[in-house]
Amino acid sequence: MIDYHFDWSVIARNAGKLTDALLLGLGLAVVSLLIGSVIGLLAAYARVSGKAWLSAPVWAYVEFIRCTPLLLLIFFLYFGLPEFDVTFLDKTQSFVLSLSLYAGAYMCEVFRAGLASIPKQYVEAAKAIGLRPWQRQAYVILPVMFRITLPSIGNNLISLFKDTSLAAAIAVPELTFTARQINANTFRVMEVWLTVSALYLASAYLIAMMLRLLERRYASIR
Amino acid sequence: MDFSMAPGTFLFEAWQARASLLSGLGVTMLSSALSIVIATVCGLAMGVALAYGWWWLRLLARLYVDLMRGIPLLVLILFTYYGLALFGINVPAFWAGVIALGAFATAHVAENFRGAVQSVPAGQMEAAKAIGLTFGKRLSYVILPQAVRRMLPPWVNTALEIVKGTTLLSIIGVVELLLSAQQAMARNYMIIDFYLLTAALYVAINFTLAQLGASLERRFSYLRY
Numbered sequence: 001m002i003d004y005h006f007d008w009s010v011i012a013r014n015a016g017k018l019t020d021a022l023l024l025g026l027g028l029a030v031v032s033l034l035i036g037s038v039i040g041l042l043a044a045y046a047r048v049s050g051k052a053w054l055s056a057p058v059w060a061y062v063e064f065i066r067c068t069p070l071l072l073l074i075f076f077l078y079f080g081l082p083e084f085d086v087t088f089l090d091k092t093q094s095f096v097l098s099l100s101l102y103a104g105a106y107m108c109e110v111f112r113a114g115l116a117s118i119p120k121q122y123v124e125a126a127k128a129i130g131l132r133p134w135q136r137q138a139y140v141i142l143p144v145m146f147r148i149t150l151p152s153i154g155n156n157l158i159s160l161f162k163d164t165s166l167a168a169a170i171a172v173p174e175l176t177f178t179a180r181q182i183n184a185n186t187f188r189v190m191e192v193w194l195t196v197s198a199l200y201l202a203s204a205y206l207i208a209m210m211l212r213l214l215e216r217r218y219a220s221i222r
Numbered sequence: 223m224d225f226s227m228a229p230g231t232f233l234f235e236a237w238q239a240r241a242s243l244l245s246g247l248g249v250t251m252l253s254s255a256l257s258i259v260i261a262t263v264c265g266l267a268m269g270v271a272l273a274y275g276w277w278w279l280r281l282l283a284r285l286y287v288d289l290m291r292g293i294p295l296l297v298l299i300l301f302t303y304y305g306l307a308l309f310g311i312n313v314p315a316f317w318a319g320v321i322a323l324g325a326f327a328t329a330h331v332a333e334n335f336r337g338a339v340q341s342v343p344a345g346q347m348e349a350a351k352a353i354g355l356t357f358g359k360r361l362s363y364v365i366l367p368q369a370v371r372r373m374l375p376p377w378v379n380t381a382l383e384i385v386k387g388t389t390l391l392s393i394i395g396v397v398e399l400l401l402s403a404q405q406a407m408a409r410n411y412m413i414i415d416f417y418l419l420t421a422a423l424y425v426a427i428n429f430t431l432a433q434l435g436a437s438l439e440r441r442f443s444y445l446r447y
Contacts, residue, residue: 067428069386076417165294193301201292
């Protein structure tokens with residue numbers, strides 16, 4: 001630190017770049033959460049279906065993803081898919097695919113727990129008033145499950161947002177990649193990393209706060 | 223996949239790269255083990271501070287935990303690696319990574335410890351005070367044996383996260399399992415095979431850890447409250 005003089009003009013000059021990068025990261029996280037939720041919901045239904053040929057592959061998928069580093073999955077899809085002649089994905093789409101598959105496994109566990117925690121009486125009541133099976137799912141089970149799992153979904157969104165930093169490894173221009181680029185151009189290492197850390201921290205807090213509001217609005221029913 | 227050992231096949235190439243892959247595996251395991259030890263020791267201390275500290279100590283610990291949980295691990299690793307150098311501390315990439323991983327996981331262990339300790343009914347602590355145990359004895363004879371069961375599952379999860387997190391050390395140039403596999407791929411272009419091999423190794427490590435954790439949980443399942 002002896003010879004280091006802070007020069008924050010670097011941040012001011014690159015403010016636009018950093019904002020774009022932050023928004024890209026947030027976008028990647030949200031899109032991956034949405035796709036991951038669809039995967040996770042289908043997987044969770046397969047898991048609770050009681051049919052071995054449905055639940056066994058889902059179990060293998062969830063355990064495999066949870067035991068494999070995300071970076072490995074990102075590289076595998078980015079460098080490996082072209083070997084199978086899947087060449088139409090660019091690096092951003094490839095990253096979204098990796099993060100969605102990753103999120104899907106975690107969301108599957110979240111939704112499975114959510115489905116399991118729905119009080120039996122709700123389903124019985126829905127049957128008693130004569131709802132069809134799909135109506136039971138759409139009007140009773142799913143809304144209740146989403147309320148129960150809202151905190152976990154929120155936590156997943158925050159960790160997915162943090163995981164978007166790994167996109168830097170395949171040169172997707174999100175916050176971490178942009179930071180390294182600015183560092184390479186200007187050598188203002190401390191300023192840039194401090195700013196980027198603060199941006200991640202502030203965004204994570206903002207998401208957490210918004211989720212708390214959302215949770216209060218849709219107070220979970222038990 | 224061709225399973226013969228002729229030159230140019232996957233098994234042949236994997237055998238050729240065995241030394242670097244094994245040393246990569248060793249680096250992965252060593253950095254994971256060191257980080258887990260650091261995180262457990264520091265995390266327990268910080269957890270005690272979070273749960274029982276004076277208000278200013280609690281505040282500091284809370285600040286640290288929230289900071290660490292809000293910043294991506296990769297940013298922490300890069301920050302440690304490039305930031306420490308500015309302070310004139312020239313740590314090798316491996317140690318920068320271990321420090322960052324350990325500091326990151328410390329926050330998680332501390333928070334889990336706090337949660338577990340505070341889930342022990344307050345009457346236990348009061349009873350221990352009433353019979354005149356000192357703080358250390360209250361903790362080690364009364365609270366910890368009951369909290370350990372709550373602590374184990376998240377602790378195992380943190381350990382798995384650390385093992386997976388060591389792949390990020392490849393980005394600052396530590397030749398751990400992932401980077402050693404990528405170096406092998408750079409020679410033979412067998413991308414699919416080598417990534418699958420690497421994935422299988424990670425799954426083997428993490429699955430073993432998870433099973434160990436499960437058996438530990440059974441070992442401590444005498445507690446129900």
